[in-house]
Amino acid sequence: MIYSLLSVKRNQEELNDLLNQLKGISGGSLSSVSYATITAVVSEINGNHLIADQSNAVEYARIIEALAQQFTLLPMRFGSMMETNDAITKMMERNCLEIQQNLQKVDNKVEYGLKIFCDSGKLREKIKASYELNTQSSIKTTSQIINSIYRDYVDKKLAEHRLEDLLLTFVDSVIAGITGSLNRLKAICKFRKMITETTIIDAVFLLDKKNERSLVHLIDDFKNQFNELDFVLTGPWPPYNFVETTIK
Amino acid sequence: MIDNNVVDKSKDITILELLDRVLNKGVILTGDIVISVADIDLIYLGVKLMLSSVETMEQIRSGKSISK
Numbered sequence: 513m514i515y516s517l518l519s520v521k522r523n524q525e526e527l528n529d530l531l532n533q534l535k536g537i538s539g540g541s542l543s544s545v546s547y548a549t550i551t552a553v554v555s556e557i558n559g560n561h562l563i564a565d566q567s568n569a570v571e572y573a574r575i576i577e578a579l580a581q582q583f584t585l586l587p588m589r590f591g592s593m594m595e596t597n598d599a600i601t602k603m604m605e606r607n608c609l610e611i612q613q614n615l616q617k618v619d620n621k622v623e624y625g626l627k628i629f630c631d632s633g634k635l636r637e638k639i640k641a642s643y644e645l646n647t648q649s650s651i652k653t654t655s656q657i658i659n660s661i662y663r664d665y666v667d668k669k670l671a672e673h674r675l676e677d678l679l680l681t682f683v684d685s686v687i688a689g690i691t692g693s694l695n696r697l698k699a700i701c702k703f704r705k706m707i708t709e710t711t712i713i714d715a716v717f718l719l720d721k722k723n724e725r726s727l728v729h730l731i732d733d734f735k736n737q738f739n740e741l742d743f744v745l746t747g748p749w750p751p752y753n754f755v756e757t758t759i760k
Numbered sequence: 761m762i763d764n765n766v767v768d769k770s771k772d773i774t775i776l777e778l779l780d781r782v783l784n785k786g787v788i789l790t791g792d793i794v795i796s797v798a799d800i801d802l803i804y805l806g807v808k809l810m811l812s813s814v815e816t817m818e819q820i821r822s823g824k825s826i827s828k
Contacts (some may be wrong), residue, residue, distance in 0.1 A: 570775070573781070587785070589782075614787075
């Protein structure tokens with residue numbers, strides 16, 4: 513089982529000390545396999561039989577977290593296994609450049625997650641009320657043009673469509689505000705919007721460790737600015753969302 | 761004093777965030793590795809996210825890696 517790929521440089525002894533203090537999944541001993549400047553942290557899994565339950569996943573994350581406290585690393589996805597240490601060495605040799613480039617990208621950086629929730633009904637009502645005058649005048653115009661038995665239905669659909677547009681514009685404005693502020697921290701941001709009715713934004717940020725406090729203050733400011741939204745900031749995480757790489 | 765419901769909710773969100781990262785993110789290995797899900801006894805499926813994440817692992821296994 514491979515937990516992480518690390519940039520150890522001259523700290524091999526420090527890594528050995530840490531691995532001696534930790535236990536792998538199923539109580540297996542942790543060890544390291546190195547190639548050039550890259551080191552993989554591994555442990556034996558009996559018969560390659562891994563139980564994919566919550567406690568093992570949490571245990572796996574705990575080990576990565578402990579390693580991330582002291583080293584720059586690329587977390588491996590849970591369930592990454594190879595037959596032998598020799599196979600791992602060859603894998604690192606084949607992908608050496610890509611691994612090193614990714615390690616460099618996340619060096620001295622941490623990941624934070626931000627989820628923004630809303631009460632869908634209340635938010636829609638608020639947005640609708642804000643734009644009520646414009647909406648009313650538009651519907652009136654449309655109603656005068658379309659004079660048929662389908663008029664009410666069309667008007668209703670148009671109003672719904674307008675509301676969805678307004679909601680999307682509102683979400684985009686929140687994202688633009690956050691992105692603009694995070695640019696000052698030189699953070700890399702990834703946003704997904706309108707995940708569910710209530711989760712309107714799911715974002716992850718990668719930023720320098722020295723800027724963590726600034727991020728927390730900044731999100732706190734946004735929280736005060738948008739009382740109708742619930743902000744949940746989690747972190748610091750190892751850079752799970754910023755190692756978009758598939759290695760062979 | 762912190763509301764217990766708020767603490768519980770925060771714990772739930774944190775564990776879901778953690779599982780999402782460990783099971784769905786991170787470096788992906790392909791080739792002659794084993795991402796073995798079919799042979800695994802899934803002894804705990806209490807978290808909805810875990811179910812979807814196991815599906816993701818199965819997709820990886822069937823699409824990109826060679827199972828043992």
